[in-house]
Amino acid sequence: MKKSLVTLIPFTLLMACNPAPEPTKTEVSSAAEPAASPQKAKNAISKTSYTANVKLLASDEFGGRAPGTKGEELTVNFLVNEFKALGLAPANGNSYTQSVPLTSVEVTNSPHLTFTDNNGEQIVLAYGTEQVIWSRKQISSSAINNSELVFVGYGINAPERGWNDYQDIDVKGKTVVMLVNDPGYATQDDSLFNGNAMTYYGRWDYKFDEASKQGAAGAIIIHDTKPAAYGWATVSASWTGPQFDMVRADKGENLAAVEGWITKEQAVGLFERAGLNLDEQYTAAQTQGFKAVPLAGTVSASIETKINHVNSRNVAAMIKGSESPDDVFIYMAHWDHIGTDPTVEGDGIYNGALDNATGTAGLVELARAYTALSEKPKRSVMFLAVTAEEQGLLGSAYYAASPLVPLANTIGGLNMDGLNNFGRTKDVTVIGLGMSELESFLEKRAKEQGRTLTSDSEAEKGYFYRSDHFELAKLGVPMLYPNSGSAHIEKGVAYVEEKANEYLSNHYHGPSDEYNENWVMDGAIEDLQLYFLTGLDVVNAGQWPNWHQGTEFKAARDKSRKE
Known part of the structure; x- marks a missing residue:
């Protein structure tokens, strides 16, 4: 869904904005044995740094992270600094950003x-x-x-x-x-x-x-x-x-x-x-x-x-593959939210903590895990934070039309839009379950966590078509869109339903979508570890996953692979 209540600030005025705080580099041992490397690397995903980054991105200082505002400048600076600190390469030539011209x-x-x-x-x-x-x-x-x-x-x-x-x-x-x-x-x-x-x-x-x-x-x-x-x-x-x-x-x-x-x-x-x-x-x-x-x-x-005309930005960083660097798997999340409504009395900042400071911070943790590997992945991995999702998936649509790596060379991807904030679950909800061969990779690693894949219980709401992966999917790129599971590991299904209903009723696209000290991040960390291992399996497998027969995206994938 999109919402647009922002105060636009020309980028010429943003250059004087203070950059986001410099990130703290994570020390990574280079002595890990290759066979154990993925399991050790997944532990580099840190609940402490993840939580701190969610709080920072959702803070009032970032003003709701709307395109074309001081919040964009702070968010882009934060992401670029983090990716640089982790040693990732820029994905757009010498730049970590991709300009996305927008009209308001x-x-x-x-x-x-x-x-x-x-x-x-x-x-x-x-x-x-x-x-x-x-x-x-x-x-x-x-x-x-x-x-x-x-x-x-x-x-x-x-x-x-x-x-x-x-x-x-x-x-x-x-x-x-x-x-x-x-x-x-x-x-x-x-x-x-x-x-x-x-x-x-x-x-x-x-x-x-x-x-x-x-x-x-x-x-x-x-x-x-x-x-x-x-x-x-x-x-x-x-x-x-x-x-x-x-x-x-x-x-x-x-x-x-x-x-x-x-x-x-x-x-x-x-x-x-x-x-x-x-x-x-x-x-x-x-x-x-x-x-x-x-x-x-x-x-x-x-x-x-x-x-008004605004030049917003996607942020993209890479880890080059050791064997097939021209082929890439994409982890993506939208960094933007709604911004600040100056006409509201009281709190007019739409902080977007769950939506999508959680996914944006998750990108950083996934990058941290990949840089902790003792051996580079065989094919490349991109970490893509896109703009203007709330305005109709515009940043991802722009990337799909002007990809930094050709879509024919894009193995697949995984999109994060709102990570778990209520604790571990017995399952992993997959929006659009049954659509692509990527699910077999996810299912294998979920099973190792003692979890199963479950389908979206609210398929009537069309969530598969409401987030950034869709812009790549409709051009043929197989995409995973996993979400928080439906059954809490201790409190069951009813507890998760209660949490979901409470968020949708009281906080979704509202000023109250703020970080809460009572959030339980264990589920998000477990999910991020799952996403890391799943993506790593895909890039190392040498396969080209496809959509299943009968899906509306398979023809586009078949055509791109044939060409």
Whole structure:
């Protein structure tokens, strides 16, 4: 998920910022026997340094680590210093950083969304409470004026599934209204899409992009808490303030002029005024062969925007392989979070302790373990901290488009986005379990820890498509996305569920996602040791893991390996 409440600071003003504290070098014995080297090296992963780094990255000094702020400068300096101290090589020529040009588009006028029915009666929805709209066009203003409304079901065009909600209707210049998630989740029918597990077609970003491809002038999603997997408060917080995007040469000319969400309550009234029942349309949209339905009336909105350009950075360091240095395995985590909201009274710092100071600090510990090895890995290992995940996986998308090592030479990778903070678990949850051959490497090492692999119990929320590994996966690179296990080693499943629900309800993307002295880091350390041994096995095996048959990414992998 993304949220964007930051104060942008030009980088010309950041050069005077104090760098992060110099790291403390870890002494590593060079006398380890090669056969025992991995087991000794995993013990270089330090709970003390890991905890200290999480606290530092999540401190108020770092201001929520938003792209383009003092928090970015401090975070990038910290990572570069740590990697240098550990003796890692820069991954981008002589540089540890990769520039990621971004554009910030901020709505400045709290725009109204005005619906007019065929009788001329108008309903105006309030910004923030009843609707949140914006524009991704990188220009000063965008508008729709008396744009015709069309309900296009789930807004999906999936030829390989024989599904096209846009069939036999021209939406050019019109505003499409869509449901969140996909028909498989709605029906729980495994024969539709992936059943309960959300597909990429269920994601809001897919829906907006497809609407633009179809020529729509406006694109509106009806919010529904359960299929969206978050409440309206997340919508109203996440899509207000500056919204980052890649720099678009055409300034977003082909994007819809207005995109946004409306509450389900307001959608009910909208459909009633068009002589339709929303519940009935929900049911109709779940059926293959659904035909889009014109909604009587039009919609208008005018959006004023402020455009800023920010040069953010990914941070990347390498350990060169001893036998095949041109081939690389990637450990990745996003270093950014939401930043500071200057309009909030009281605590406006979104510290992002769990999300994702934990994963960022985890990268440093993995690097520490690799540098403790008595023998270099046979193939190269990259430690990649990406920017702007909270803005829509932009740093990882930029890396995927401009990789420092060709994707055809990328063996695979492992993404960390929120590490365990409540203690050891009996299992390892794998988001997207069953998708790639990398899982056999993970399973072997998990078994040595007395643990099993378990699937995501909330596959309907589409977590596989909501973190940075996805940008590499969709281009064919096999990626692991392990997460905290589902059963605490002593307190069981209920305890883990309680912790997860408490975080999502009270802290997720909120100022209270702060480091807590009561956190138990033993589980994170055990997970990091697992990730270290798994990745080491992959780089030393000489194999090229693939996606399993039937996954949507296998064709891209096969093509890249063939070429």
